[in-house]
Amino acid sequence: MSNDSQLPLLAILSPCVGVCQLDPRGYCLGCYRTGDEIARWRGMSDAERSHYLNEVLPARESA
Incomplete structure (x- = not known):
């Protein structure tokens, strides 16, 4: 029997791709x-x- 409420939450990772x-x-390339x-x-x-x-970075990328 599965108890989904006990599944660990995954942290949202950094969008960094190593091009710093x-x-x-003033935006990272x-x-x-x-x-x-x-x-x-x-933090x-x-x-x-x-x-x-989902909103801020995609808007900057397409600008």
């Missing part, structure tokens, strides 16, 4: 985060990280 250089706008966002990433809630991964 900021463009003239690899993950599109600012230096401040990179520094704060580990962000899962909800905030999810917001960045």
